[in-house]
Every structure is written in structure tokens, then in C-alpha cells.
Amino acid sequence: EDQVTQSPEALRLQEGESSSLNCSYTVSGLRGLFWYRQDPGKGPEFLFTLYSAGEEKEKERLKATLTKKESFLHITAPKPEDSATYLCAVQAGGGTASKLTFGTGTRLQVTL
Amino acid sequence: NAGVTQTPKFRVLKTGQSMTLLCAQDMNHEYMYWYRQDPGMGLRLIHYSVGEGTTAKGEVPDGYNVSRLKKQNFLLGLESAAPSQTSVYFCASSGTSTVRQFFGPGTRLTVL
Numbered sequence: 001e002d003q004v005t006q007s008p009e010a011l012r013l014q015e016g017e018s019s020s021l022n023c024s025y026t027v028s029g030l031r032g033l034f035w036y037r038q039d040p041g042k043g044p045e046f047l048f049t050l051y052s053a054g055e056e057k058e059k060e061r062l063k064a065t066l067t068k069k070e071s072f073l074h075i076t077a078p079k080p081e082d083s084a085t086y087l088c089a090v091q092a093g094g095g096t097a098s099k100l101t102f103g104t105g106t107r108l109q110v111t112l
Numbered sequence: 113n114a115g116v117t118q119t120p121k122f123r124v125l126k127t128g129q130s131m132t133l134l135c136a137q138d139m140n141h142e143y144m145y146w147y148r149q150d151p152g153m154g155l156r157l158i159h160y161s162v163g164e165g166t167t168a169k170g171e172v173p174d175g176y177n178v179s180r181l182k183k184q185n186f187l188l189g190l191e192s193a194a195p196s197q198t199s200v201y202f203c204a205s206s207g208t209s210t211v212r213q214f215f216g217p218g219t220r221l222t223v224l
Binding site: 004031032034036041042043044045046049087089091098099100102103104105 | 116143145152153154155156157160170202204206211212213214215216217218
């Protein structure tokens with residue numbers, strides 16, 4: 001059974017204080033690892049897809065990396081508008097639909 | 113483009129009542145999904161569809177039925193609502209050439 005574990009559950013940072021969120025996974029045949037951002041009362045919003053170990057992707061203050069067992073979402077010099085819940089998900093195995101298994105998320109709060 | 117839309121946004125039901133949640137997408141995506149999101153549980157797949165006229169069970173299908181009569185619409189039905197079905201429901205869609213899923217804004221359902 002595919003499993004995704006995110007840590008920490010919640011993180012509070014001051015503006016400008018860089019940190020990393022962790023997503024560890026066990027899956028048979030990883031096809032892709034996804035990061036989403038979710039604001040309160042809204043649907044998840046896509047951030048990144050990573051496909052193979054060693055891959056990195058960046059978007060503004062966010063950088064996602066992938067190893068064979070985990071992914072990190074690095075947040076550099078965060079701002080209050082980066083406050084959100086960050087979700088990690090994996091797509092595994094075969095099949096015709098891109099079914100995802102999600103972690104429970106990391107709730108990030110960035111304060112002034 | 114509206115992307116993925118969901119109707120209604122909020123609903124309160126009494127135990128035993130029935131209702132249908134409507135999801136619509138205007139991106140010509142083949143695949144559509146229904147998830148539920150509960151505190152501490154993450155997003156869990158209820159049912160999904162790989163094309164018009166097809167449906168399949170996800171991780172937590174019991175108590176729900178779905179239909180995909182038109183490519184752009186995916187309906188989720190609760191025949192006899194139970195308090196355990198109190199949740200936030202998200203619809204998503206994806207294309208065949210990209211595994212990224214696009215999410216709707218969600219429906220908050222309370223069953224009393």
C-alpha cells in the first residue's frame with residue numbers, strides 16, 4: 001500500500017526565516033511526486049511535479065527536491081503570503097488514471 | 113476558462129436524506145476524480161472516471177455513487193446520508209498527456 005508522511009504537522013516561521021518541509025513516501029513504482037498548496041476554504045493549487053531522484057524545481061521562494069525515499073520543499077526567506085497548508089502526493093504503479101495518494105499536509109504560518 | 117467548478121458550495125443534510133454534488137470542467141480532460149478531506153486524514157479518493165460513461169472505485173467508495181454521462185461533468189451522489197459523511201468534498205480533473213490534477217473549490221457538507 002502506498003504511503004505518504006509529511007512533517008512537521010505545523011510550522012511557524014518569522015518572515016525571512018528559511019526552512020524545509022519533509023515528505024517521505026513508500027510506493028511501488030513511483031511515477032511522480034506532487035506538491036500542492038492549499039489556502040483555507042479553497043481547493044489545492046498545483047506547485048510542482050518531480051519524476052526522478054535528483055530532480056529539483058523552483059518557483060519564486062520555493063524549491064522542491066526529490067530522493068528515492070523523500071522530497072523536501074525548501075522555503076527561502078518566506079513572506080506572510082506563503083502561509084498555507086502544503087500537501088505532498090505520489091502517483092504510483094500502472095493504470096490509466098493518474099490516481100494520487102496524499103499526505104496529511106504541513107500547515108505553515110509565516111509571521112511578521 | 114473557469115477550470116473546475118463545484119455545486120453547491122455548502123449544504124446541510126439530515127441523516128437519511130439524499131443529494132447530488134455536481135462537478136464541471138471546461139478543460140476537455142479525460143479523467144475526473146472525487147475526493148473527501150477530513151481533519152488529520154488528508155485527501156482520500158472516493159471514485160474516479162477515465163472517460164465518459166466509465167467510473168471506478170477509489171479508496172473510500174462506500175455510501176457514494178457516481179455518474180459520468182457527459183465528458184465535462186462528474187456527479188457524486190449520496191443516497192442516504194450519514195453523519196460520517198460530513199466532510200469537504202473536492203472534485204479534480206486531469207488530461208491524458210499530463211498527470212497534474214486541477215482541483216475545484218470544494219463543497220462543505222454537514223450531515224446532522
